[in-house]
Amino acid sequence: MDKDDESDRQSGGIQSLDAALKLLSAMGGYLRPMSLSELARDCGMPPSKVHRYLTSFLNAGLVVQAGKSGKYDLGEGAIALGLAALARHDFVNRASDALPELCLESGLTVLLSVWGTHGATVVRWERAATPTVTSMGLGTILPLLNSATGRAFLTWAPPAPLQAIREAELRAARKASSTVNSQLRTEQDIERMTETFRMRGFSSVEGRFIPGLVAIAAPILDWQGRAQCVITLIGTDPAVTEPGSDAVRKLIGFCEKLSFSPIITG
Amino acid sequence: MDKDDESDRQSGGIQSLDAALKLLSAMGGYLRPMSLSELARDCGMPPSKVHRYLTSFLNAGLVVQAGKSGKYDLGEGAIALGLAALARHDFVNRASDALPELCLESGLTVLLSVWGTHGATVVRWERAATPTVTSMGLGTILPLLNSATGRAFLTWAPPAPLQAIREAELRAARKASSTVNSQLRTEQDIERMTETFRMRGFSSVEGRFIPGLVAIAAPILDWQGRAQCVITLIGTDPAVTEPGSDAVRKLIGFCEKLSFSPIITG
DNA sequence: CAACTAGTTTCATATTGTGGAAAAATGAGA
DNA sequence: TCTCATTTTTCCACAATATGAAACTAGTTG
Structure with a gap:
């Protein structure tokens, strides 16, 4: 039939x-109601075809016939669809809805953080049944280098917004060698660490930010693999940070489910 | 052939x-990526049919295949379509044109939201010069009871579409008394609150949805007094929520100008 | 490793969409 | 009000196209 199929002929679809x-x-392209013949002309289709399509769109509510002029325009259905699509990109909300479940399943305190102007910021948290003593609340800002949460951003977030804080903390770490110091002193140290995290799919920290507590964290990734937010589990048992531990599996499973790209790119 | 066509047989369309x-x-109804078989089951179609449809949607960009999980979800195309359809709404259109101005004048972050399938949805926003920490972006869905935006819909939107979410949030609020709880527990509480808002002409919330932040919101009303969209101002200074404050006056003035019926029916 | 389950592709068939043309409907001018 | 011109809608015979079952892969679980 068609010797050489004209343009796009992607396989599999329905003509x-x-x-x-x-x-x-095409209708989305204009911002006013269009008459049938205009649409037919612009799409290069016979009017009868366009009319039949429009009838189906009409029935589905995607299109409405404006006024009695009979012109066609996008309708409520299209709006609803778009808003629903927009909501998919709302990682924070989807994650926080599921937070209590993760808290119950893991038995640990759960944090949900996003990257704010001043650093990793806790925006939602769920306290475990066995209350762990933390001074953490909504709005708490966590350190970039010495918290599981911050390290997750370090590993999976685009570096540009982190740069300022990264440098500041690194400078501070070098000076204050007196403190319970991280081994993180150089860019190389950081590189090595994030590489490990990237492979395992989660970041961790042991009693660094809060002594006696351990934490693991994993990102929720958008379709470009950038961290939109970070989920953190806080507990007391050091075994929690072990790769393959129950908590780790639950955490990664949780984040994977909400992510739009795979966390562990193996 | 078919003596009497079973159910819906609207005339003229394409099957x-x-x-x-x-x-x-159906895909718009869920708010997470769905697998092929789930969709097939829910729509009562054979998987092969669903797959072919999805391929076409995929080619059109309406749908994307999330991550490597292969699950299907609404994509950029759906967003574009929805925003195009939204632009037909005079209210949204006129409001978003004026948004930057309000942002400048008030010095606060401004949100424009409409009521979508899953709740109050942010469709336009303008960031203030002094950046405030928010996890908010296009498509963010705000809670009905614990955000200024949601409360404005609660006060000025027709109750029917809100009902489901209203009940769900109320139920959640009663259960989770452990959380930073709202005082909103009963229908009476809500009634009292909305009455106040209706008198003042704006809704407000203090650090409930986002700790450390306060917000005020007012509706843009159509000729029947129903909220078509809601404008929200977000700031850090609690004085902002005071009736008669500079921000409140600017907000109400803005909304009044764009509304087709008076906000304060005194 | 075998037995599932889920996703994708293939294929013969007739159901379904197609485009041209006719029929309504609409609108403008006289 | 009547006619002409344009646009929208309906009709119809034909074959192109979507269809569902089943085959084929790939990935998972016991």
Whole structure:
């Protein structure tokens, strides 16, 4: 039949659907109601075809016929669809809805953090049944280098916004060798650490930020693999930080489920 | 052939398109990526059919395949379509044009939200010069009871579409008394609150949804007095929520100008 | 390793969408 | 009010196209 299929011929789809969607997106392109013949002309389809498609869109509520002029325009259904799609990108909300569940399953205190202007910021948290003494609350800002949460951002977030704080903390770490100091002194140290985290799929810290407590953290990634937010589990048992531990598996499972790209790229 | 066509047989449309759109709107109903078989089950279609439809949606960009899990979700195309459809709404359109101005004048971060399938959805926002820590972006869904934005819908939007979420949040609020709890437990509490808001002409919240931040919100009303969208100002100074404050006056003035019926019916 | 389960591809078939043309509907001018 | 011109909608015979079952892969679990 067609010697050489014209343009896009992606395999597998449905021709009439493809055409219909082309029409639909064409309608998205204008910002006023369009008459049938205008649409037909612009899409290079016979009017009868366009009319049949429009009827289906009409039934589905994606398109409405404006006024009695009979012109066609995008309708409520299209708005609803778009808002639903927008909501998918709302990682924080989807994650916080599921937070209590993770808390119950793991039996640990759970934090949900995002990257704010001043660093990793706790925006949601769920306290475990066995209350662990923490001074943590909503709005707490966690250190970048010495908290599991911060380290997760360090590993999976785009570096640019972190730069300032990263440098500041590194400088502070070098000077104050008196403190319970991290082994993190140089850029190389950091590189090595994040590489490990990236492989394992989670970051961790042991009693550094809060003595006596351990924490593990994993990112929720958008479709470009950037951390949108970070989930942290806090406990007392050092075994928690072991790769393959129950808590680790639950944490990564949780984050993987909410992420749009795989956390462990093996 | 068919003596009397079973159920919906709206005239004129295209069967495969109707089925495809049914699938599409089903996808809008969930707020997480769905697997092929889940979709097939829920729509009562054979998997192969669903797969073919999805391929077309994929080619059109309406749907993306999330991560390596292979699950399907609404994509950029759906967002574009929805925003295009939103632009038809005069209210949204006129409001978003004026948004930067309000942001400048008030010096606060400004949100423009509409009511979507899953709740109050941010569709436009303007960041203040003094950056405030927020986890907010396009598509963020705000809680109904514990955000200024949500409360504005609660006060000025028709109650029917809100009902489901209202009940869900109320139930959650009663259970989780452990959390930083709202004083909102009963229908009466809500009634009292909305009455106050209605008198003042704006809703407010202090550090509930986002600790350390305060917010005020007012509706843009159509000619029937229903909220078409909601404008929210976010700041850090608690004085902002005071009736008669500079921010409040600017907010209400802004909304009043764009509304088709008076906000304060005194 | 075998027995599942989930996702994708293939294929023969007739169901379904197609485009042209006819029929309504709409609108403008006289 | 009547006619002409344009746009929208309906009709129809034909074959192109979507269909569902089953085959084929890939990944998982006991």
